[in-house]
Amino acid sequence: MKRRDLLKQGAVLTGAVVASKVASSTSKVYASEKKYRWRMVTSWPPGFPILQTGVERFAKRVGELTQGRLTIQVYAGGELVPPLGVFDAVSSGSVQCGHSAAYYWAGKCNAAQWFTSIPFGMDAQGMNAWFYQGNGLKLWEEVYSDFNLVPRPAGNTSVQMGGWFNKKINTMADFKGLKMRIPGLGGKVLTKAGVAVTLLPAGEIYTSLERGVIDATEWIGPYHDIRMGFHKVAKYYYGPGWHEPGSTLELIMNKKAYESLPKDIQLAIDTAVAEMSAYMLSEFEQKNAQALVELLKNKKIKLLRFPDEVLSGLKKLSEETINEMANKDKMSKKVNEDFQRFKRQLVEWNKISEKAYYDFML
């Protein structure tokens, strides 16, 4: 049977092709078992730094670790499926895995949101502790199981920025009537604060900000924001990203595809994804720090911190919003309760550890 025929007949689900018993030129290992070829789709543009490049590094690493027994071909958003088609493509098995962010799937799976980031949630270090040592990953697996998906934390953006504004935010009243592009839970919270929230595709944000169609937008952090050019059309750059204090990216794998792999290849994926996670976070930290230096050379940009009064107001509205979300279904309630319990305990320790550290260091 030709490979093309295999593909047609649905073998693409596991990507399995029968391996020859001849040693490959790069490996001294003779495999008596199947070789696997996976396709991976992502939500990121081709070459998108840190995210798409990080995923490509991960795919390469898995190939090396398994000596080519599992190769993963990576497709950027739109190359095989649309950026937001990742979940469905992996869930249905039309591809074996994907890289994206769980909160994009809130419409299909409300509980997914907690696995990326929620307003006033936890930072990267806290999220990792919840996944690796708390119930975070177990709950995520439970939630995604209904969709034939196996999830893994796969990178973290670190604390994001609050966004670019052309109006100053001194009090909660300043949000009233503000036109801002901000998706997700952050948008829901700001709607409660009186913001006219708009959702614009990435390509339209710059022009809309320049022409005053919107007064503000959020994006990621200094490194990616500079590339969007927002500093040329906005006056104030606000931090911190209260709405996304530690957004975790996800690797999702089709459950049947993952389970059909030999144990050691599963472990190669699990190990490599933990490494990718650590590298991505480090890359975000280093590149954001460097970009901020560049940005502040532009004297027209004012870097501001949201006033305490504003953060308190947003925190209150965030709690309302999250409770509404949590009450939508039983699983969301369960996930939220575990998340909040873990966070409460961690917070007490962080008061005397990380917070005290940042207080004295800065």
Added chain:
Amino acid sequence: MKRRDLLKQGAVLTGAVVASKVASSTSKVYASEKKYRWRMVTSWPPGFPILQTGVERFAKRVGELTQGRLTIQVYAGGELVPPLGVFDAVSSGSVQCGHSAAYYWAGKCNAAQWFTSIPFGMDAQGMNAWFYQGNGLKLWEEVYSDFNLVPRPAGNTSVQMGGWFNKKINTMADFKGLKMRIPGLGGKVLTKAGVAVTLLPAGEIYTSLERGVIDATEWIGPYHDIRMGFHKVAKYYYGPGWHEPGSTLELIMNKKAYESLPKDIQLAIDTAVAEMSAYMLSEFEQKNAQALVELLKNKKIKLLRFPDEVLSGLKKLSEETINEMANKDKMSKKVNEDFQRFKRQLVEWNKISEKAYYDFML
């Protein structure tokens, strides 16, 4: 040639033994190449939680990833070599690898100290960013190359605690005449502050504190400190651990042993150690948070934060101490300059990201 003879003739250096061409029972892969057996020594007591257990998990993972082509037999401190004999044992090639902390080797290699932690240095996230995205790991490799060692960051304790005290520290003057057990750079800084610094083996600290032979001691963080019982013989528990804000553990490998491995086995080690690093940090965070709750149920313990005045005083003395250390040799100067430059840039970003996050969260 029998295995015993091979060992006698120095083959232990690379741990290489000729593999049979028969497939092992746990693996479907036929190896045509050598199998490798490594021995690993650590500085930790047998079963020491998070550290020794984490290392054992790492060794198991490497065995699984390589399908048994590299097995690592782990020995706790004292089982094969003394806890502080790790560096020499790996450097000389009498074992292939070890797990420890670089600052233990300050006497042999002054520049090593920066790769664990320095007073008022960086936290875990900052250290990782320096290693993975800055020059941290490159410099570490350069420094250790003279000792036939290949280093890898291999875990982080997260922010440590400042220690257990039976006298209150309100001002810098309160350090004068205080008898405290504190090793390393922290001890050097406190000596400048007038502390009578003593070094005691772990087994003698509790009794010395109980009998008033010492007034204070530092250890790690809530989880490990409780196990030492210090809360029974001290009144005040001070944070943060200004002297160790993010102590990185190390995996060290004998250079010849590492270089003699096939590329894919080297990568299995490199990937698994990054995973171990992430897991260990998460375990420290989660277990410390949990232990702190337990600890504070004991109403006799007062959890205190060093006053700002004290932290400022310690910071000044730390800068003096670090400059003295950095001026000892060219390589230390080079490492310190890179470390400080990276930290300065990261700090500006962290002001509006992590610090702002901790300010609003706590």
